[in-house]
Amino acid sequence: MPFVEAAIPTLSSTVLARPTAIAPWYFRLLVFGATCIPIGALWDISWHSTIGRDTFWTPAHIVTYMGGLIPGLVCGWLALKTHFFGSESERAAAVSFWGFRAPIGAWVTIWGAFTMLLSAPFDDWWHNTYGLDVEILSPPHSLLAAGMFFVATGVLLLMVSLQNRSPDTENHGRFLFIFTGGIMLLMAAVFLTEKSFPNQHRSAEFYRAAAITYPLYLAALARASKLRWPATIAAGVYTGVLLLLIWILPLFPAEPKLAPIYNPVDHMVPPAFPVLLVVPAIGIDLLMRFPGRRSGWLRDSALAVGLALVFLALFMPVQWWFSKFLLSPAADNWFFAGGEWMPYASKPGPWIHSYWPTAAKEHIVPFKQLLWIGLFAVISSRVGLAFGTWMSRVKR
Amino acid sequence: MKTLFTLAILWPVVLLAHIGSPNVFYEGSAGPYALRVIIQPPDVIPGLARITVRALASNVSKISVLPARWDTGTKGAPSPDPAKPVRGDANLFAAELWLMTGGAYSIIVNAEGASGTGTTVVPINSVATARRVMPRWFGGLLGAWGGALVLALISLIGAATRESVLSPGETPSRGRICRARATMVLGTGVIGLALWGGKVWWDAVDRDYRNNKLYRADRLYAEVRTNNSQAILELTRNVDRWGARPIIPEHGKLMHMFLVRQPDLEAFAHLHPVKTGEHSFESALPPVPAGKYRIYADITHESGFTQTLVSEVSLGADANATSFTPTDPDDSWRIGRINLLTTKSAHCQMGSR
The missing domain is CATH 1.10.287 (Helix Hairpins)
Known part of the structure; x- marks a missing residue:
């Protein structure tokens, strides 16, 4: 039966006294694999925006498959090694799952890899039934996204358990943990792509999506990490990887291979400029200095309100006015990639440099919507703190 | 789905399809080359169209194809895709093209060979027609x-x-x-x-x-009325989303209508109703025998999108009126057993029986 707790091996005192926290060689491989996921996804979006036509074996798809395969295979090996060939200390530092023992992060990653595999035949049937989907969000793509999320979460848990087992005087796993957290922030941003173009940065819909998503990640990382600026570093990782893609992708010539072509691009279309998450992340890191890593139900609920207020107070005005610059001709260059994100199938027009919806007389967020955005930010922060508290204690 | 029954061949070009079969069969010239092109449109959109090109003489060395949507034309089309020769048949070529949106497309076929280059255009409809259930x-x-x-x-x-x-x-x-x-x-x-x-x-x-x-042809409603002993067939089109664009003439006629008696096929008429309102047409009925008739009405929209609208009507003894003035001088009908699906059948003379 899957829910019966297996016997947990106890450790002898000499084993317990031995230090256990040094990053194994395959941890960097796991982080590399997790990094492949959003890079492959963003490259694939660029491919579909530029060339349109693809096959199962495009380079972008291969990078995404590597993102699932490498962590999946490494964690599968880790699970087999721990259960069948592990030392007493290795098996004791694992959790029990259906009678087998391995670190919790390994199980989560394996689950994510199998979910990514399941999404493939489902997605193929979906295309044959409803037509090739040209959106990011569809039920099979959401299943794939869930698989990717769990693959990366498993890697995150392996890194954080290494950090938590390390003495405070050593920093094993700290940077790997926060780097992986930044990669997961990037994955979340990819999922929000269709709601996050600069033209949408004066709409309630964009801020609602941002409030539901970003505080959760930033709060969780800020609570769980032992670094001084965890949310800021994670936001920096998100920004840095996205900027690299914005600058590198257009260097490659390409042309659309599908009709109708309304925008005849001649190079790979880059993603839109990243949202300035670094700014609210700094505020979150500063606020988190006060409670530190202490938690409690009431304390964290109050803290969640504070985190939500800090996030919105910094994020909204910064993004509100920065988007005006991004929509101006001054941003039409290789650095900011102004309107360069437009795919081949979009008709050029004044709408590219306007706020959406263009029919609205003025772009403001109504007060009632602002209240909802605030509520979502509080809930997101609270869930993030709960998750972060748990992660700060994970040792297996 | 569309059907085109051609009875008069005035041009060396034939386009055929059938109700129940979405495939397009084309036989014509691409410059100096005689080609037969068969297109299997995708049944979901976006989807892959499968194109087969047969050179009717052994003088074609290369075939390439590209899709052009009605509102973007070749300007909005990608560079042509080469069609691969099929193993075992030197005159047969095959290609696949993605059709990304619904609507009217032209498949442009380029041929190259010893006599130079030639191009021909095959119009097709790109619509979703399949309704699949998960096995x-x-x-x-x-x-x-x-x-x-x-x-x-x-x-x-x-x-x-x-x-x-x-x-x-x-x-x-x-x-x-x-x-x-x-x-x-x-x-x-x-x-x-x-x-x-x-x-x-x-x-x-x-x-x-x-x-x-999912594509749905406009609904067509048919009624018969009598006007001074002349039976008039009235048609009303219930416009769906695919039929919103205005209709344009095809070979000079806004509508080509075919009446086929069921189930014995013993009477057939090819009529050209005139427009009487925004979505209504009428045509004088020739002296065909009473019975149940299937109606197939072909129309073409401004975008090049074509539809075959289907309906039924029962004609009584009144339809066989003693006086008949055709609505259009090219209207024709035939009484007696007919062969359908012929590519080169005799042109029906007005008044022939």
Whole structure:
């Protein structure tokens, strides 16, 4: 039966006294694999925006498959090694799952890899039934996204358990943990792509999506990490990887291979400029200095309100006015990639440099919507703190 | 789906398709080269069109194809795709093209050979016509796999709560085990909610596909009235989303209508109703015998999109009027057994029986 707790091996005192926290060689491989996921996804979006036509074996798809395969295979090996060939200390530092023992992060990653595999035949049937989907969000793509999320979460848990087992005087796993957290922030941003173009940065819909998503990640990382600026570093990782893609992708010539072509691009279309998450992340890191890593139900609920207020107070005005610059001709260059994100199938027009919806007389967020955005930010922060508290204690 | 029954061949070009078969058959010239082109349009959009080109003489060395949508033309088309020669037949070439949107397309076929280059254009409709259901075995496989993943996830939630925060070698307390079970119950609820949300989303996509994307020809309603002993067939078109664009003439006529008696096919008429209102037409009925008739009405929209509208009408003895003035000078009819689906049948003379 899957829910019966297996016997947990106890450790002898000499084993317990031995230090256990040094990053194994395959941890960097796991982080590399997790990094492949959003890079492959963003490259694939660029491919579909530029060339349109693809096959199962495009380079972008291969990078995404590597993102699932490498962590999946490494964690599968880790699970087999721990259960069948592990030392007493290795098996004791694992959790029990259906009678087998391995670190919790390994199980989560394996689950994510199998979910990514399941999404493939489902997605193929979906295309044959409803037509090739040209959106990011569809039920099979959401299943794939869930698989990717769990693959990366498993890697995150392996890194954080290494950090938590390390003495405070050593920093094993700290940077790997926060780097992986930044990669997961990037994955979340990819999922929000269709709601996050600069033209949408004066709409309630964009801020609602941002409030539901970003505080959760930033709060969780800020609570769980032992670094001084965890949310800021994670936001920096998100920004840095996205900027690299914005600058590198257009260097490659390409042309659309599908009709109708309304925008005849001649190079790979880059993603839109990243949202300035670094700014609210700094505020979150500063606020988190006060409670530190202490938690409690009431304390964290109050803290969640504070985190939500800090996030919105910094994020909204910064993004509100920065988007005006991004929509101006001054941003039409290789650095900011102004309107360069437009795919081949979009008709050029004044709408590219306007706020959406263009029919609205003025772009403001109504007060009632602002209240909802605030509520979502509080809930997101609270869930993030709960998750972060748990992660700060994970040792297996 | 469309059907075109050609009875008069005035041009060396034939385009044929049939109701029930969406494929397009084209035989004509691309410059100096005689070609036969068969296009299997995709049945879901976006989807792949399969194109087969047969050179009717052994003088073609290369074939390339490209899709051009009606509103973008070749300017909005990609560079041509080469059609690959089919092994074992030097005159046969095959290609696939993605049609990304619904509407009227032209498949441009370029031929190259010893006599230079030539181009021809084959119009096709790009519409979703398939309504597929997931095969049971496949649904079962996905369900079993998904079910295993759900069970696994619930177990993982329990394992994470029960043991992940313990120091190596520590055993979970009774309180921790209870908390793990409670978390698993809560997790089951959350997973159930997510699955229900996924089902609602899938149902919405399916409903949108059925109501808005699946092609439905305009409905055609037919009625007969008598005007001074002349039977008049009135047609009214109930316009669906595909028929919103204005109609343009094809060979000089806004509508080509075919009346075929059922089930014996003993009477046939090719008429050209005139427009009497925004969506209505009428035509004088020739002296055909009483009976039940199927109506096939071909129209072409401004975008090049074509439709065959289908209806039925019962004609009584009044239809066989003693006086008949045709609505259009090219109207024709025939009484007696006819051969359908002929590419070069004799042109029916007005008044012939």
